[in-house]
Amino acid sequence: MPKVTGWAVTMMFVAVGWVLFRAASFTVTGSMALSLAGAGSWAGPLPEIKLLIAAALASALIPSAHQIIDRLRQPHPLLAAGGAMLAIYCLLQIGGGPPVNFIYLQL
Numbered sequence: 001m002p003k004v005t006g007w008a009v010t011m012m013f014v015a016v017g018w019v020l021f022r023a024a025s026f027t028v029t030g031s032m033a034l035s036l037a038g039a040g041s042w043a044g045p046l047p048e049i050k051l052l053i054a055a056a057l058a059s060a061l062i063p064s065a066h067q068i069i070d071r072l073r074q075p076h077p078l079l080a081a082g083g084a085m086l087a088i089y090c091l092l093q094i095g096g097g098p099p100v101n102f103i104y105l106q107l
Contacts, residue, residue: 019032019033019036040071
């Protein structure tokens with residue numbers, strides 16, 4: 001089977017499976033499956049082409065949610081440097097006191 005055909009068949013089975021788990025009855029399942037296939041659509045004509053153009057521009061120009069989150073996850077360089085210096089200071093202070101006996105050491 002060609003890759004494109006295999007992909008299409010897989011997507012069809014996935015969509016039908018989602019419809020089966022989503023629908024409340026077999027009647028609803030049939031109407032949802034027909035709607036997915038393009039039959040009996042409730043969609044009407046687009047009232048204004050401006051809405052379609054605005055949606056196309058927004059989807060092309062606005063960064064995706066993943067891109068926005070990736071930008072927010074990157075720390076500011078000064079905060080990263082301060083955190084690194086604090087971590088180094090803490091590591092250097094670990095062995096500064098007198099030795100402590102192991103808690104389970106029985107002498």
